Amino acid sequence: MKSYIPPQFTVERDDRRCNMCRICVEECSFGVHYYDEKRKTMRAREERCVGCHRCSTFCPTRALTIRTHPAEFRPNANWRPEFILDIKKQAETGGIVLTGMGCDKPYRIYWDHLVLNASQVTNPSIDPLREPMELRTYLGARPSRFELTEGNWPVGCGEMDGTHTLHGTDGVHRIGADDARETSGFDVSPDGASPAPPPVRVEVPILLAAMSFGAVSFQVHRALMQAAQEVGTLCNTGEGGWPAELRGFGRHVIVQCASGRFGVDADYLNEAAIVEIKIGQGAKPGIGGHLPGEKVTEAVAKTRMIPPGTDALSPAPQHDIYSIEDLATLIYALKEATNYEKPVAVKIAAVHNAAAIASGIVRAGADIVVLDGFRGGTGAAPKIIRDNVGIPIELALASADARLRAEGIRHKASIIASGGFRNSADVLKAIALGADAVYIGTASLIAMGCTLCQQCYTGKCAWGIAASDPKLAERLDPEVAARRVVNLINGWSLEMKEMLGGMGINAIESLRGNRLHLRGIGLEDWELEVLGVRGAGT
């Protein structure tokens, strides 16, 4: 069948610059560039170009420019080119249109309508160059009450929040000195009766998001874990298991237990810092995952513990979870399996009822709630779902935080927000809206080279990131990639300290849930209300 799908990009080659070195032929994994033997010239199959800019980046003479294809359909507000193309694609194949990365539709991005505060005259700003600024964050449940014992601190009891008095009943958590908090953290869970796992410390409230081995290459996994170790944060394995060679990064790893249970065994759970139950993902709420058999190479098979070449299906629901009670059962199964030593997180996609679900998750016993907004990335998702299901993380986060506070259970779990954080200001705004920390996935991949071409599902990523072919995966040097991610997080940390200092705050803890430091611009009343922020100028 002849394809009616027109090229999306055009390849401009400056013949005066091109020296026919054919590096572009090598670099393009989609087979765009070729050398025409007859005409003795370089040519391009434009219809294959995905706009990933690998060739133009590596062309030694800068002869290449990739542009959006200038050909246009007759303008039509309803039948936009995207819909025409998808229809043609489906007419030619009869299947679900797949895509990669997060939702790219122009839904309102609330980060762009929120602004941060700064101190002027009163409550002077702090100079981060001169004074220590604290980004350190603890993830996990907090005790409802605690008690100070002899040590560096005076003996006595104190009030922790409005709802709990801290008088020393037996079995109540005791903080002796700073180092007690450093090493074992809190000893007693929020209900004051059973020991909660010690919270996990991260030096920056930026965690590396779940990306499974199989969706991304081994090299990417290694780079992310190494980066997490270097900056003192955590990296999530995703649901595809945890390669044996990377177990050494255990203290900086969150392992996922998803519906496919790939690679989940007793060692996997016990060697990590946190166990995360994945219920949903922002990019594809309500549906499962499916790693096609051709991507299940020997290494992926070994890590996922399935035979090579079979489809790796992650069913949409976890088959042992059909209610909050069932979720509680799995949470406690994992706690038992890890001897109550590790916080258990539950990750859901941000959907209409996210706040109520978050409340259920906390009541079910989770130590951390992860909310993944609909701009969160993915290695493969049906485009129709990615672009039409779920809600923005800003709204889900604000409403979940408010709900947990209203119910008096906010201290029982940390909140991690996820889904499309683009810069350090987005991170700070999320923390002011109530997040304890954020996950960054797409941003970390962009740091490694990703150009958001959205071809991750093809396995042909020219940047060697979402690559299953070992030849492509080798393009990414894990050392270099790790350095780039470390640099990114360090850069964001510096910026965050600057902004915090500007607000007159010297610890990120003081910003957490402090919505007075935010103002909305260009938002409707209902949006301000959901976000719990005032309009700018008020």
Next chain:
Amino acid sequence: MSLRTSWIDRTDRIDRTNSADRTDRTDRTDWTGRTGWTGRTDCSGRTAGAGDSHAEGGRQGGRGAERARRAFMNESGTLTVDAQGLSSRELNYLLRACALDRVCGEISVKNVAGQRYIGTNLRRSLNLEIYGTPGSDLGAFMDGPRITVFGNAQDCVGNTMTSGEIVVHGRAGDVVAMSMRGGAIFVRDDVGSRCAIHMKEYGDRKPLVVIGGTAHDFLGEYMAGGTVIMLGLGLAPGEGHRACFIGTGMHGGRIFVRGSIEAHQLGREVEVVDPDSRDQETIMCAVERFCTLFGTDFAEIANSRFLKLHPRSHRPYGRFYAARDSGG
């Protein structure tokens, strides 16, 4: 001599000399509260675990006292634990403490009534005998122990189990062997729905489930590896299995069925073939073990015909997507 050993010794002695009196033990057992394996000793042992009710029972003596009061070692080295009134977490804590002492190879648990996750946190080879009805997630994520249940089991037996063996002298509930990736489960009678869902194998980790009776719907759904054998022992002559949607979405592993099944009971992704000689070997080996465990007549089963259900494809949903050769 370590504290742990001394605890067992002491318990042993207490058991023999004083077994009639279980009430007044708190005075002699405070040392056992400091075995130190969790690094925390001020735990009251209570939990808010998943809807458990908690029997308090005045355990001022802390964990050690509770252990001494609950666990008795007999002359042959079997430790007997009384689960009466304990929450899941208390019982599992106690079992773990006993197991970690590594003195005994066998623990017998009496009066089990709905406690969940038994065996989940015991990472060593160990024989565990359960009297009563264990709760859901028996042996979830389990790695190592061998559990024998003298009674029925509830849901999610062997959930995501890594290794070990679970033997149920009775029936088991829904979702038995979900995502199980190693070890074996033998159920003497029937199992509920969705048994062996998403069970998988890799290399020499090949999970095995043997069901003495029959199963409810969705047996082997999404199954990706491992072996299920269903013996149909409780069926009347001429009666077939009733389960429908068997092997829906199955893309790996094998299901052997003794007794009849109609085509409409199968999921679209499976087909029926005759077992080959290697399959026969697998079946016989498992059946032999089953018969030894439950005292069933081997000859009767061995001479019957088995059907083999196996997936039509390892890629059941390969043609689902509008994938193209090129990008775009």
